Amino acid sequence: MDMVLDLVARTGRATLSLIRSAGALALFALAGLSHIMRPPFYGRVFIRTFMETGFFSLPVVALTALFSGGVIALQSYTGFAQYHAQSAIAGIVVLAVTRELGPVLAGLMVAGRVGAAMAAQIGTMRVTDQIDALSTLSTNPMKYLVAPRLLAGMIALPLLVLVADVLGVAGGFTVAVVKLGFSPTAYITATMNSVKVMDVTVGLVKAALFGFLIALMGCYYGYNSKGGAEGVGSATTSAVVVASILLLAFDYLITDLFFSQ
Template sequence: MRSDPDVNFLLDPVAALGRATLALVRHAGALTLFALLGLSHLVRPPFYWRVFVASLIDIAYYSLPVVALTAVFSGGVIALQSYTGFAQYHVQSAIAGIVVLAVVRELGPVLAGLMVAGRVGAAMSAEIGTMRVTDQIDALYTLSTDPMKYLVAPRLLAGTMALPFLVAIADILGVLGGFAVSTTKLGFEPGAYIIATFNAVKPLDVTVGLVKAAVFGFLIALLGCYHGYTSRGGAEGVGAATTSAVVSASILLLAFDYLITDLFFAQ
């Protein structure tokens, strides 16, 4: 029996959408199970402190330069752009508040997260993916070492703890960048700018940014470990896993940024 071309023309997009949906659900379920398994190893001994400390230093210390430069220039750009818009309505005095709130609540966590995702997420995925395709993960089993406990759990905790530290530094440097531009280029009086900054920011604003940072750090480490751990196909597979880790982490960071912002929106 010959198929009707018109029917196939209508059903093919539906079938493709169905396959894409099933694949998305399958990957989401696998990622959720992977995350739960990794978290379960955090509360079951032994815990590999040496791997945790090495991961913490790699994420927090070696990511600091790129995060710091990004924050400083972002704060300066916010000050300049705010002045351009607010000068039309003669409300330049609000620039200090705009800079500190934008940096502390949004740009600090998001930009730091994206920078770390590009640097650390890719490195984690490449390292674990190389161990997978060279059978080093299988070798861990022969040494009576659980790869999830040795490779994944310490990195999840390190990512969750390192990002709030980086974001706190980014917040300070971002506000200082806006302060430097405002006082040297836009003619603001330093004392008045500092007072306006402290009047604008509240403890909840800092808390929201740090909560975002912890979630972002967990997501970056999770996706870096997951894509590396599940990579296949030699060097090509490792490269694909690295790309997938960075892209998926960046997308999930922005999605969770909206969800957390919406959660605290009425506060």
């Protein structure tokens, strides 16, 4: 009986802790969004974060998308050749890249690169009392540190995904033409016939949400870090892990919302 009660108590404590964490995160997100809408706006912080999130993440996202598109074409050919359905490869590549792989892979790359950096930067400011110094200087930390990063994430990631979509399709085209012997003209025609505005739009909507989630996790865990260098390291790890999990979870929810019918 005591073991059962102990199990119930532990489950209850874990549930309450999860609810408290979710509530704190929701309030943090709402505060960050509200400061985006109200002046003053720190444009220099926004531009620096936008460049870090978008431009400097471009090489890793581009290479990931290029090779992923090639892998999809190669693996699709392996399966479809058994049923003489090779002509569907171009459509499969476009569908997979624009709906899923473009937003998801770009999001995961940015989460590992930029989300960790945000958590480390803000966490270091927290443990060295620089955030308290901002408040002393009458600068709202949420407006100066969080709001520009949230906005930069929401704008930069869709632009990265557009590049990833193009390069992913280009990777599939290269493999199909060079290695699998497809006609370039026929492949391009099949690709253009398979592109749908809805697929690209949903992919960009996912990217904007993913950019917000990545920036939110980096800012939240960095802002609430404690315990010196060890605490900053834990915050950085938590930001990347939680952002990646939320990214995949919301990817499923959005896909189910738009494409389950």
